[in-house]
Amino acid sequence: MGKVYVVGTCDTKGAELNYAKEAILAAGAEAVLIDVGTLGSGNTADVSAAEVAAFHPDGASAVLEHTDRGPAVSAMATALTGFLATRSDIGAVLGLGGTGNTALVTEAMRSLPIGVPKLMVSTVASGNTAAYVGPNDLAMMYSVVDIAGLNAISRTVIGNAAHAAAGMALNPVAASVSDRPGLGMTMFGVTTACVTQVREVMEKTHEVYVFHATGVGGQSMEKLADSGFVAGLIDVTTTEVADLLIGGVFPAKEDRFGSVIRTKIPYVASVGAVDMVNFSAMETVPAAFRQRRLHVHNAQVTLMRTTPEENIRIGQFIVERLNRMQGPVRFLLPLRGVSAIDAPGQPFHDPQADETLFSTIRAGWQDAPNRRLVEIDAHINDPQFAAAVAENFRAISA
CATH class of the missing domain: 3.40.50.12030 (Uncharacterised protein family UPF0261, NC domain)
Known part of the structure; x- marks a missing residue:
């Protein structure tokens, strides 16, 4: 059984990400909180932003020393892609965020093989999602309210997403039994x-x-x-x-x-x-x-x-x-x-x-x-x- 990788910017969405992690644990699955924030504030993630950034081909400085958020987010997406490629225990990936984090996390999700569960809770999931999903089995869930604090609506949406991700990790689909290529x-x-x-x-x-x-x-x-x-x-x-x-x-x-x-x-x-x-x-x-x-x-x-x-x-x-x-x-x-x-x-x-x-x-x-x-x-x-x-x-x- 693989772990649910909860991915987001702990510098701005820490409470929401920890809520998702706790819901996954309560559902019986293992969870790992991955920080991909670029502001450098402290957090309680299992994998820090600096650890993820180190997987950028040009090193952590190529991510964390950007003063412009746009290039920093793009560089972190490259680093997260490299990080996920080294993991052998992914049961599912759950992302939470707005436009920036959606672009960041889904880029890395798209690098994963077909069949690895990928779920993104996003403020832009009710529009044209082609740029985020591409040719992949990536599911997007509309957050309804912005992911900016926990309230009755965000708790329900994030909780449902967490339970969905936990369910996929706990119940992996068996490989096809077909012996034909x-x-x-x-x-x-x-x-x-x-x-x-x-x-x-x-x-x-x-x-x-x-x-x-x-x-x-x-x-x-x-x-x-x-x-x-x-x-x-x-x-x-x-x-x-x-x-x-x-x-x-x-x-x-x-x-x-x-x-x-x-x-x-x-x-x-x-x-x-x-x-x-x-x-x-x-x-x-x-x-x-x-x-x-x-x-x-x-x-x-x-x-x-x-x-x-x-x-x-x-x-x-x-x-x-x-x-x-x-x-x-x-x-x-x-x-x-x-x-x-x-x-x-x-x-x-x-x-x-x-x-x-x-x-x-x-x-x-x-x-x-x-x-x-x-x-x-x-x-x-x-x-x-x-x-x-x-x-x-x-x-x-x-």
Whole structure:
């Protein structure tokens, strides 16, 4: 059974943090209070701010000698990340705080593997929490009142959070009993036919995890790869790159494909749905794009067709990262279309734009024994293409 790490700034939230620790102990779990304050005032934490700060790559002075709170908080987040990486007894992490401490603690929480319980009580938990949560199993609880003193409301909210964290630490979920290796796959509505065919084949030998390619979906898949949860990836749907480069609402991060570069796991991928950039409802499409080729996917999603010029940028982004991969790689080009609406008679059918994409990837491709560019004279959703995806993955992961 691991311990609950209660993390916060004891220089400003000492009473609240100690209340959480006491509630955890009363619930039967072990608790460790970690101070990440930067004001230097005394406290009764189990691990002092100075001890945490010492885990900064540049030493404690890089954290504690800042006179500006912003850089100090950022440096402490780096130190806390390093500190948590050295701990082998974490049963759960509970953070309490406002905007500064939320940013600090959640940065460190995001570095922990999927499956380690992470709960943040925060004054900003009722808004857009994407920046704090990212592609992680991190739960946020709205504090209702500011974490500035104990009262009837804060005691209830903090107490509930403490009991939740204690419960997770006391009742760890058993590891999966599946003896099949994990396999991550990306899918969008317009590549569903392909991915479904591949998934049905691969489920015979693998535990398959499918991720919706909505920006955070790709990040989540790569987080699992970095955490060792998957033994390979079939990344058919790389559409998030288009949103990143052109300004859509489902963008990848700059580190897209980074997990494959780092882990060298078997990787089969394609250019699924890079013919489109995603926006919300039609009225949200930026004025600069209103005259472009648009398609209403549903009331909340409007798609914009990528141009040949944009496909050059997309192709260059992808191939540059493929060339850095040292593990086994197969990248497949579906020469007859990259999405369900990029086919003859469909609204985004544009052979010239597709050929520009393919030519860019061909031109940038660097041959290597571990990497192979495979061209398939089929549409991405054709059975022929799906079969090629599955066959290529089996060939490099045997």
